[in-house]
Amino acid sequence: MADRPRRVQDARATKPVAGRHQPAPAPPEHELARLQRQVGNRVVADFVTSLAVQRLKEGDGPSHDVGVIQQQLNLVSGVARLAITGRFDPETTAAAKAFQRKLIAEKVAGVVEDGIVDGVTHAQLKSRAPSVTISGTDTVVVGPGNTQVPLNPALGTHKQLQAGAKGVAVKELQDRLNHSGATTGKKLVIDGIFGTKTDAALKEFQTSVKVAANGVADPGTWAKLETAGAAGQGHVEFDWREEVEGVKNVGLRAAYDWKLSKTALSISVGITFTKKQAGVDAKISQWLSDIKEIWSTFKAVNHSDPKKKSMNLDFKAVRGGGDHAVDVFRFDPALPKKQRGDSRSNSGTWYTIDPRRSMAPHEFGHLIGLADEYNRTEDHYVATTGEEPDVADPAGVAADGTKLATNIKANLPLTDVLAAPIAASDDKRWGAKLAAVVNGALGEKQGGFSRFVAQQYAKANAGASVYNDIQAAFNAKAVTGFQENFRLAVTPFLYSNKSLMGTMETTPAKGGGGLKAADHEHPIEPRHVQPYVNLLAREWTLQTGAADVWKPERR
Template structure:
């Protein structure tokens, strides 16, 4: 090594030869990699990347990551991910250090400074990972599918005269329950006299009312008594998004389990309100299948890691869902038609985003939004810490903006008559101008710092709650542009398919060919269906195996 280094600095050895084209100089790291190997160089570089973060540091992305990590391991109140190492961050760091000292971890001092062993332990116990194109810390499994009334279960009520997949599921579970004494039912999806008699016999044995109606109480017993290879899921769900409460619908889908796959199928009746939309509908169906069908369920209890594909599709017709299809929002002026905003019940062909139909499909199968959510809802839904975002900003400007927001509450707009009874689009223009002028629609560290400053000046009040209350006081409770502009910076989003949809490829490949860390579908999005598969597997085999979603 010493001899090589000496020659590298010998002017006689490196002098150019006249008339000969010289190779580009080799980067020092590249030379080291060639000489001693990638692993040695990687360990050396990582060893140099020692952080020493303390109170007063920031705003920076690194401080934001530390705050994400401390939220998982410190055991104290949640930190706002501002990217500013404030007194609360110091207190959380000290709490974590006390835990390490109690565990007899060597080299730890309770000083609130994140360096050395403290930093190493943070990275080990709360690793920063890249998901949906952003850096985060995983704090839980997430819960993307939450029925509004869990006690009602996920089945519709079925009784004599009913037909369809739900009846087939009922018949299979009755046959496999071991509680009926008659002949096995024919799985024909028709609720006739034999199905009625078998159901009443099962209800009697299960000690529920023997009325011949498969209601929530009966379904709860059936689901643990007998396996099925197909079924129908149906439940109501609600969320709060962009400040609007009780947003949601009824999720409904069929499922079918084979030896190699679990198929999830959603029937959609497309009501064509404009002509020339047929080709787009076909493209939507293709996009849904391609983008969603990118995972498999893997049996981690099986040494051979048996796997089953998770296949999703939307099919035309059926009574599950109805979608009105327009070329554009007819309520918008001609120049604004490009802004037509689809929802679960209305889709616009002018919307160029390949992610639109797959996103709305997610809602039809019961998945919540992951954009413009409150912090608690966001963390619960995703199981992830919020993105650090952009923490840059002058502290004095943040304090001033918080003051200006308070000065515009309650809403003081003066509207000319007539005033709409609900959701008048003119309310909140002054407040929206203040917030949008200071923050735009940018979420992240600086917006959270403004929220912190607002809370400090207003006895701990939430700027989001106060803005929401101000609009609600003017009968603005639905989606309205000024309302959206005023609350968006203080909410939380990610880039996944159920978030802002920024990780969905424009065309081709679905989630399979997305860039590293930029898959539109994340494991949490398909976990409810893996859970369904695992439950049926246990009923069929008696083995309580652990199944997990993995990309194909």
């Protein structure tokens, strides 16, 4: 709305007139009001906000702005990780001073080691650790993340092969032997059959690279083959594990075939579906379509090429094959009729009653070796995602957080008294009192205030982790699975992200823009396809001799 025109009075009208009431003189206009009048309220509000963000010091918060600074300091300060509480505590001051010392050593002008984040310090933080929005949340990206980590890297990602073996893995072996330059005679026929000629060629190669010439393609031999000769196709297989929602040793064996053409890298997973109930065929077809549609939305781009040569990344699941076996039900037969809609799929059991189109793409991600990104410990979360945990909601009264930390400790070990019989493991009654204490105060909310509670617990208990102590207390009662009280007690002290393996609604390539979604409803991010870009880059270098830099991008 435009300002009303100001009435200009004749100077003569301001003289007192006998017998007439005179209005009080107008107070001088405040500078901020004058600025608002001149440039508008919104501009002034933005300016004032920017000033507030530019100067943060110990005692400030809880606020989202302090939380972002803690995320940034975790990347650049070089000291112990800060809890993302949104409270500018002494630890944050120490980290800020450490960062300022770095800047002073680099002779950055205008920096004082005072632990106050303003001016040059704040500008340098934003420049060196920019906060970006991923799936609707602000975070700082540390690196590409390790979304695909074998349980035992020393074992490699190949099948152990010897005479009599068949399949794509053997084709890869034959291809690499042909391009290794270490074998004599005719090239092997790429037929996927490990016969006498393949055996002889392998032994010849092993002799040339000084490993045991036993005719067995073991991890040591594969490591040599992967640097000696290129291949146009292959098979990857490895075990992986994760810890999620407090439960350890969750995972399976990843397996997939790959094939490289002039225009694309294809990733294919063979799944044998065992139909445990009738009427599931149509859903299986839908699942296969969903996997292809959601995953095949990326390309690998050669950033060393001025023309930015690119190759599509094509993912698909096919019926049959020995890579994976999945049991298919319409619903979980163990659930009462009214609860069948709660049937929860996992990597080995899929339910057609599950309405989420993200289900099959999500589980497909596990089949090719990708870990979850929800309800993870801080170290696991940062390593897996390459991101700082989201600030989320830091609001809360400090005294309440300290009191809650004390109440949690008072209920450890678990104080429940159970009547017999007690289940041998995962009895649903254990931890009800502790779950009520945690859930009653925090719900399942993860974020700044929950991290503050964990911080207070550590300070009161010689640095102990509230998550580890709760987990140990349940484990002592033989609760090691996804028991509900266990889940409620640990969830606030874990970290979640909204961007792994697939909904139609939130996949950026499908118009969702990477919007924030509910747990398990996740769009795929470039980091999730990075392992396959790395595979492509390796083969490109072997084929061309050029160590070009390839990066994943959306098509």
